Amino acid sequence: MSDNVQRLDKRPRQEDAVQEIVASLRERDLSGLVVRHDLGRTPEFVADLLDRPEVHALRGQLDRLHPADVALVLEALPLDERLLVWELVRAERDGEILLEVSDAVRESLIRHIPSEELVAAAENLDADEIADLAPDLPEDVLADLFRSLPVEEREQLRAAMSFEEDAVGALMDFDLVTVRPDVSLETVLRYLRRFDELPDQTDQIFVIDRAESLLGTLPLHRLLVNDPEREVHEVMVEPVLKLMQDDKAEDAAKAFERYDLVSAPVLDAQGKLVGRVTVNEVLDLVRAEGEEDLLAQAGLREEEDVFASAWRSFQNRWTWLAINLVTAFVASRVIGIFEHSIEKLVALAALMPIVAGIGGNSGNQTITMIVRAAAVGSVSLANGEQLLMKEIKVSALNGLIWGGVLGLVAYLLYSSWALALVMTAAMSLNLTLAAIAGVMVPMTLLRLGRDPALGSSVLITAITDSGGFFIFLGLATVFLL
């Protein structure tokens, strides 16, 4: 939702304003003023608060912030103070702010805001924006909201909510400016002047026929540089990118990056223009994907509100720890097989984690490289063999160098050339195992049509841990004892 008037007085350095508010809230310690909202809102309590000069000043500061910056303030505060700031923000901005906060903070707010306030906040939003909030809203709020919308928006909301989260349909908005092909550019210019403002990120006007089929697009640039006497159909171009509602959002994002787009039309199966995707949605998506990848690598299922309760954090994190416990247990049992060998030569116990650890690091490097390359499309099933050969060569090089270094270290510590040789051999073999598994695991996941980014890392660590212990202790048992 654009708001040019408000933008007029916006300062370029918002970070400072945000930090200032957060710092002043912590200094003044207003937390004593805050009453838990679990029992519903108490309007008298907020009115009382507003009489206090420091709270009044705070409200003034918040009013001057862009909704995205208010969201930052909310994210940086513990629950009590977060709810205080929420109360102080003008009600008409509530919806936009709910859109801007992180998922975790949005959930925490929704849990504490009374239903009627939520309905009022969401009513001001566009259908596609409500659809973004919908999964987090309680059912009764969603039902009330639905009833309060005009018929057209209700249809749009229903449409937007019917798509998978990772589909273009879930990304698109309905802010279309359309014209017919047989009018002059002069007419288009006059038509646009009747708008108070154009939808944000409008860089092209869509040309449609009576059946709302997309005929072409009229970029604002072409509208501006061409003779106004010309007609739309002479000046319009084929869209660089046409999206279908059920295309993958991730693919649409890559196309936006490749072709440097600001917006793209979305069509339904019959070729009817139903919406558009804009680059700001794409930018949010790319950022969110990058963060999800990072969180997933650490085994966090979703972004975690840093002020979430210990119990909620535990729920977010337990799966990963449980999986790792299982793989660690398997590795532990491999060691168990060789307990007699360790009893005889206890140096093995001290050296074995090194072999396993370096194998895991090296395998993860291989996997990360392949997963990234597969994501941009430069790895396919066709070149698997070539990749495997290269990775085996790299691991041979690593095995020679690091295995040699470690062999030397083992000799210096335990004065046994035999032990040193076993160490070098085990390192080389485990690095080779890491290379093979590092190529095969993601390639197999690709072949099965699954995302190689998910689970590859756990699997490779399990393989190189158990494999490393087995190779090292096995070699030692055969050659040293």
Place this chain on the structure above:
Amino acid sequence: MSDNVQRLDKRPRQEDAVQEIVASLRERDLSGLVVRHDLGRTPEFVADLLDRPEVHALRGQLDRLHPADVALVLEALPLDERLLVWELVRAERDGEILLEVSDAVRESLIRHIPSEELVAAAENLDADEIADLAPDLPEDVLADLFRSLPVEEREQLRAAMSFEEDAVGALMDFDLVTVRPDVSLETVLRYLRRFDELPDQTDQIFVIDRAESLLGTLPLHRLLVNDPEREVHEVMVEPVLKLMQDDKAEDAAKAFERYDLVSAPVLDAQGKLVGRVTVNEVLDLVRAEGEEDLLAQAGLREEEDVFASAWRSFQNRWTWLAINLVTAFVASRVIGIFEHSIEKLVALAALMPIVAGIGGNSGNQTITMIVRAAAVGSVSLANGEQLLMKEIKVSALNGLIWGGVLGLVAYLLYSSWALALVMTAAMSLNLTLAAIAGVMVPMTLLRLGRDPALGSSVLITAITDSGGFFIFLGLATVFLL
């Protein structure tokens, strides 16, 4: 560089076209036709090739692709075939394609392309685009290129190259459309009609005075919806975001995301308008940052061409393995201290990797959460204590549950309640250590003004490995032996 005419005949599903070319190249196996280019180009060879019908057809396919898609084809091919495709692409598109390929592939191409071809390719580009290529170009090519540019572009190139890679100055372009404040919108519209086309991603026209100071901005939207009789100064607005040349690119990207911008003006220290940043550059930056983070987590210094030589890959990966070798060695020495205990109770050797491993996983979860929260600004030095308390609670919960599970497992395996209790206690203590280190390590890096994302993960693993071995073996030595 925009090229509307070419875009006219572009197909919406480019991925298929790319995959088709790559597949057909592999099927036909043209690699025998490819001559190594180390000795310079042989134009006769290309002419010969073009007589062959399959190569002619390939060239036709390539001509129909967007430069970004040709880049994808190049990235998906091994060196020989990559160079063949490069030769087949029309020379006037060489520059744009060089811009689009990944860093690793660009380096491989530049190493094999003769200097004069590189100069010719880069000449067609804008100054800011040449600046992007410059770090990869050989010095003589850069010098030739410099001489071939008109004076104005030479100045722009010098300016663009003078900034750090992570500064706004390195991100900006010079494609500015500017007007004076005292003309009518009608005059602006007439002025724009004199352009053949506007620079890509132009969503606003900058309003400057005689000294080129930025007075305001005229969004195309406002130009279109307002009465043409009005003057620019009545309609112009304050820019949502003004950037300085040495602002951090990352901060600019966050502002683009928060305020949903398409372009933003860049000023020098005197307030003179010198360039603009566009959302397509921001999108590339955000994607690249996400990938860098992921690569860094696996200890890869940069994106790796999957077809790079084993030696190049080794260079990209060795630092991380060396660091991990050192930390693994330290952990190994901790185990060494307790060799006598392990000799007496060999079960310790099998159980100790579990304690260390789960501690590392848990610590990495804490760190990842804090690093992400710090990146968006919701963690600051002020709330460290609160965070620490929460993480300790989470780790207590984890210790109780997973420590209990593991204690039970230890009992079932070794039928010793004492060993089971030591296992549970060690798990709880190591998870607490992981929580404390998981908060303190990134907070300390933040306090020192360093990026907490770099190195935190290595450090925490080192702490939980050595700590885990020490705690578990220490407790066992005291209570079991």
